[in-house]
Amino acid sequence: MEHKGLLQSDELYKYILETNVYPHEPEPLKEIRALTCSHRLFFMGTSPDAGQMIEMLLKLTGAKKTLEIGVYTGYSLLLTALAIPEDGKIVAIDVNREFYEIGKPVIKKAQVEHKINFIESEAIVALDKLLEDPNNKGSFDYVFVDADKINYLNYHEKVMELVKVNGIVVYDNTLWYGSVVKSKDLVPETLKEGRISVLKFNKSLANDSRVKLSMVPLGDGLTICRRVR
Ligand SMILES: C[S@@+](CC[C@H](N)C(=O)[O-])C[C@H]1O[C@@H](n2cnc3c(N)ncnc32)[C@H](O)[C@@H]1O
Ligand SMILES: O=c1cc(-c2ccc(O)cc2)oc2c(O)c(O)ccc12
Numbered sequence: 121m122e123h124k125g126l127l128q129s130d131e132l133y134k135y136i137l138e139t140n141v142y143p144h145e146p147e148p149l150k151e152i153r154a155l156t157c158s159h160r161l162f163f164m165g166t167s168p169d170a171g172q173m174i175e176m177l178l179k180l181t182g183a184k185k186t187l188e189i190g191v192y193t194g195y196s197l198l199l200t201a202l203a204i205p206e207d208g209k210i211v212a213i214d215v216n217r218e219f220y221e222i223g224k225p226v227i228k229k230a231q232v233e234h235k236i237n238f239i240e241s242e243a244i245v246a247l248d249k250l251l252e253d254p255n256n257k258g259s260f261d262y263v264f265v266d267a268d269k270i271n272y273l274n275y276h277e278k279v280m281e282l283v284k285v286n287g288i289v290v291y292d293n294t295l296w297y298g299s300v301v302k303s304k305d306l307v308p309e310t311l312k313e314g315r316i317s318v319l320k321f322n323k324s325l326a327n328d329s330r331v332k333l334s335m336v337p338l339g340d341g342l343t344i345c346r347r348v349r
Pocket of ligand 2: 163
């Protein structure tokens with residue numbers, strides 16, 4: 121059982137996972153999770169309950185052209201690849217290809233690798249390159265942002281140019297281990313920098329008239345945005 125999430129108790133989280141999430145989780149996603157659980161940074165993987173919500177969004181919106189910032193071993197990437205249609209595409213950006221290589225055999229086995237264009241790069245650099253092509257502007261149906269929290273505001277500005285009106289952008293970790301409501305003196309040192317970035321980001325997003333929002337307390341907090349103008 122994963123001790124992750126913002127719920128009152130581990131038992132409640134276990135209940136959700138066992139009754140509603142694991143029974144419907146595709147086999148390849150279970151495999152990537154199993155491969156990742158022994159990695160030193162295992163806690164960074166998207167939680168399966170948050171993944172289930174993302175799959176729902178992808179299916180409901182019929183997203184085809186998608187973008188992911190922050191791949192790690194590929195849990196959210198694979199779930200996106202499985203959810204979009206056969207001719208759907210994912211531009212997947214991560215500064216570290218080694219992490220992606222861990223999950224790649226599972227992605228290959230699931231026969232969805234052809235949907236993925238993995239770019240090993242600092243995300244800002246890759247986003248600027250995407251924006252050089254006028255065909256990319258306002259063209260993405262769905263974007264998932266799950267990289268360095270300190271840059272979320274910078275990513276948001278680029279992503280707003282890339283996503284289409286009525287497209288969906290999902291930001292992960294917007295409740296940052298619940299630290300957003302804790303007094304800064306009570307927040308562990310390791311979370312302090314992220315807390316400041318996330319607080320600044322959440323405030324800015326809440327005042328951004330280009331998007332409508334829903335903040336969902338799944339995983340470490342997901343903010344779902346729809347670009348409205
Ligand atoms: C939280 S993990 C992503 C988890 C992934 N979505 C999943 O489902 O497993 C964050 C990833 O962002 C990448 N990252 C961090 N800073 C970055 C940057 N400046 N540009 C691109 N990728 C970055 C890290 O290498 C790491 O793989
Ligand atoms: O604990 C983390 C840390 C990160 C993280 C830190 C620094 C970076 O440059 C990128 C990511 O991301 C996390 C994450 O996405 C998550 O769902 C849980 C925990 C963490």
